[in-house]
Amino acid sequence: MEKPAGTAAKIFYYIWMVFKTNAIVVFGLIALFITIFGVIVPMFSGGERVKVPEGxxxxxxxxxxxxxxxxxxxxxxxxxxxxxxxxxxxxxxxxxxxxxxxxxxxxxxxxxxxxxxxxxxxxxxxxxxxxxxxxxxxxxxxxxxxxxxxxxxxxxxxxxxxxxxxxxxxxxxxxxxxxxxxTYYASLLENLKVTPNVFKVGTYKSAIExxxxxxxxxxxxxxxxxxxxxxxxxxxxxxxxxxxxxxxxxxxxxxxxxxxxxxxxxxxxxxxxxxxxxxxxxxxxxxxxxxxxxxxxxxxxxxxxxxxxxxxxxxxxPPIEFKNPNSDKVAVIVAKGAIMDGRQKEGTIGGDTLAYKIRRARLDDKVKAIVLRVDSPGGSAFASEVIRQELLKAKEKGLPLVVSMGTYAASGGYWISANADEIWARPSTLTGSIGIFGFIPTFERSLNWAGISRDGVGTTNLAGAMDVGRGLSPEVKEIIQANIENGYRRFLTLVSNGRNMTTEEVDAIAQGRIWSGIKAKELGLVDNLGSLNDAIKSAAKLANLEESKYDIWKVKRELTEKEQLLKDLFNATVxxxxxxxxxxxxxxxxxxxxxxxxxxxEKVKVFNDPHHAYVHCNCEID
The missing domain is CATH 3.90.226.10 (2-enoyl-CoA Hydratase; Chain A, domain 1)
Incomplete structure (x- = not known):
């Protein structure tokens, strides 16, 4: 609010500023009071926040x-x-x-x-x-x-x-x-005159079907x-x-x-x-x-x-998790959800967000090994590569990298797993789906049907090429398809290097096909069947850590000040x-x-890859 010119207006202005300042102070004191007496005091008083009845x-x-x-x-x-x-x-x-x-x-x-x-x-x-x-x-x-x-x-x-x-x-x-x-939408898209421009590699890559x-x-x-x-x-x-x-x-x-x-x-x-x-x-x-x-x-x-x-x-x-600064650690990093470009909050994997967690673990001298817990059907190919490169930097430092797979670790979920020193999966894990596709819906027919046209000029053949209201030219489609085919070759190569297989051997079990954990082990896509705890113990062993002489650090996204305040307030009062x-x-x-x-x-939201290239299995089961 700008300071007014009139005398009467100035009086109201100063009254408002006093009220505003005091309100901030009052609410701040309330938050501090709740935090102290709802969180900190019970923590150091020796008493339980919740009473557990005997028997x-x-x-x-x-x-x-x-x-x-x-x-x-x-x-x-x-x-x-x-x-x-x-x-x-x-x-x-x-x-x-x-x-x-x-x-x-x-x-x-x-x-x-x-x-x-x-x-x-x-x-x-x-x-x-x-x-x-x-x-x-x-x-x-x-x-x-x-x-x-x-x-x-x-x-x-x-x-x-x-x-x-x-x-x-x-x-x-x-x-x-x-x-x-x-659920299938081909007829709906046709009725709406939407053109589904699809580019893919992999006979079994059915995510886009x-x-x-x-x-x-x-x-x-x-x-x-x-x-x-x-x-x-x-x-x-x-x-x-x-x-x-x-x-x-x-x-x-x-x-x-x-x-x-x-x-x-x-x-x-x-x-x-x-x-x-x-x-x-x-x-x-x-x-x-x-x-x-x-x-x-x-x-x-x-x-x-x-x-x-x-x-x-x-x-x-405990209401507050403590991290021992002196102990050796195995860092456990969870990769849960669809992989998207940029920063994302929990429930979705942001390429930048997860890469930063890995970097925090890599730069901590007390971290001796990393376990990546993957529960993801994949998503953006670019974001998957951002994550993989950060994992490779951890390996270059000499940190053992072990992957533990949850319900899904397929497509992009496998992309970020392939170069680990060991891969552990559950027998029922869905993994593999080594394939790639591109998807760009365009609406030129929809607009034309409604009597709307788009036209214009550009300085090159590619100017305005991604205008979804005009459609994609044959040249643009050729460019995208070439990128998708190159992405598939890259996928085969990184799996080949990570799993000590030839690209021909990988291609034979790739093509977008999904495998159970049991079958994936037979095919060489995973090393062992077991739990997250099994993977953590194996990572510690690879790092030559003695049993019971290391801590497990669950690396989490750091909350913003606003998020932390709300969390403290509600955890203390609800x-x-x-x-x-x-x-x-x-x-x-x-x-x-x-x-x-x-x-x-909601799945459409994951399509935010800058190259429109996706490694996603879309493999949920009922």
Whole structure:
């Protein structure tokens, strides 16, 4: 506000400036007060921020999407999303595993009660991680029970790891197998007169098919059946081992589901009992009473003695993470999401953002090895190369580089992995997809149909070449296709160098084809099958670090001052009930379709490569 000229206006001006200055001071003092008394004082007072009841059951009820790295949402928006229920929440797989690990040896926790009914998304690799976490907890000898109203396929997988599985008498278990169903837009684009200019290399590079066809190509179907078959076999084996049934019976039961329903008078719950998927049918009150008999009542005498996993996490996790400046370290850097050019926040991989994290680790003299945790279907070829070059600089310094693959490490996700000293994958990891494509939609026909024309002049043949309202000239198309073909050769070469294979050998298993972790190991695309912890131990060994004599540094994006202030404010003031709220929301088929279409539209945002060249597998499964 400029200082006014008039006397009366000056008076109001000075009053406003005093009010404005005092408001800033007051709000600053409030933030400081909350930070001190909500975060710092509890940290040094020796007391827990959350009380864990003696002899309680840990209610393990993940909510929303379980992910390697939740996308960044500022606390205000997060609170509004929680109220409106518009955006599905996300939970870190590592927070969940930390909870299970700590509760295993916590004498205050006597039982693990799994409620998987609010999980809306989790990949096969993370299911395996949860399986291992629950199995480790069970080594304590503590009881593990699971309860649900209905179990989707992923929800049931988690529930099946319990010693006892209970379900509501009106519930059901739906196992259907894995599928890959995509939405195709060729006719829509034709109706809208949009020209999908596509440039690609790789017979199996089907990521761009939805913009060119109205159905899945035979090549894509063959490749999809192969990797889906691999991960479905793993799923069945795990369920069979957990429930003591024959894996072959699972396919038979699914394929004869209608017959099974007739034999059980149309009763989903009784069918689940007959298939030995569930131990007993009990109502919510009955399950609550059963748990009261096992662990006792809570203080309010409204339910059994319990603490939910989010509150337990607050009890065991320090409010501020400390980094020991004197210890040797293995740096763990997470690469989660689609790869985009520039700087990006969590949930998406920014080429510059991830490169900076790698550089921070490389320049820290206490870092002796780097583990890159990749959970990405790829994206921008240029951003992928920016990341890879920074990784090569770390290797030039002599730092061992180990890659650990999550649910996806395909296309661009493999591009940034290929030159590691070792690559570890989960058996169900989707990887490979070594191929490249370009995509530029143009709208000249749409504009002409609407009676709009674009015309003009330029100083060269390429002036205005990328005007999407005019279309691409044959010369421009030739230039882009040449760049895409060169990108594929580069991809083959960097994989060849990284994996000690000839380019011909790489090309034979490339062509954009997706492989499961099991098959990728057979083909030489990965070295070992195992967990992130296995990869960290291997990196430490390569760096000649003695076991238990190094720290793990999880390299994170540094928050801005504004982001940190909001985080401190909300973390200090927002509380959650320590008891389970017994409401289980499942997405309806319509919800699922809407979310799928929304996700498809979001994928278009990753197309920001400066050369319009993309290494993206688009390989999500259902």
């Amino acid at each position: 309680a059951a840990l209610v393990f009820a993940p909510k929303g999407v379980i992910t390697e790295q939740p996308q960044f949402v500022d606390p205000v928006t997060e609170a509004l999303n929680e109220i409106s229920n518009q955006q599905p929440p996300e939970e870190s797989i590592y927070d969940l595993l930390d909870v299970l690990k700590e509760a295993k040896d916590d004498d205050r926790i006597t039982t693990l009660a799994i409620y998987p009914g609010q999980i809306s998304g989790v990949g096969p690799a993370m299911l395996e991680m949860l399986r291992d976490g629950i199995a480790d907890f069970k080594e304590s000898g503590k009881k593990v029970v699971a309860y649900g109203d209905f179990f989707s396929q992923s929800q049931y997988y988690i529930a099946a790891q319990a010693d006892e599985v209970y379900m509501h008498p009106y519930g059901g278990v739906i196992l259907e197998g894995y599928s890959r169903v995509r 939805p913009y060119l066809r109205d159905d899945m190509s035979d090549y894509a179907k063959d490749a999809n059946r192969a990797f889906l078959g691999d991960i479905w076999e793993l799923f069945k084996q795990d369920i069979a081992a957990a429930r003591g049934i024959d894996a072959a019976d699972i396919d038979r039961q699914i394929n004869s589901y209608a017959e099974g329903m007739r034999q059980n008078n149309g009763d989903f719950a009784q069918l689940a009992i007959s298939q030995k998927l569930v131990d007993k049918l009990v109502s919510r009150p009955e399950f609550r009473e059963m748990m009261i008999e096992r662990v006792g009542q809570n203080e309010k005498e409204t339910s059994y003695k319990q603490i939910n996993h989010r509150q337990y996490l607050k009890a065991i996790k 509380a959650e009930s320590p008891e389970l709220i017994e409401s289980f929301k499942s997405d309806t088929p319509v919800d699922a379709l809407i979310l799928d279409l929304k996700a498809e539209m």
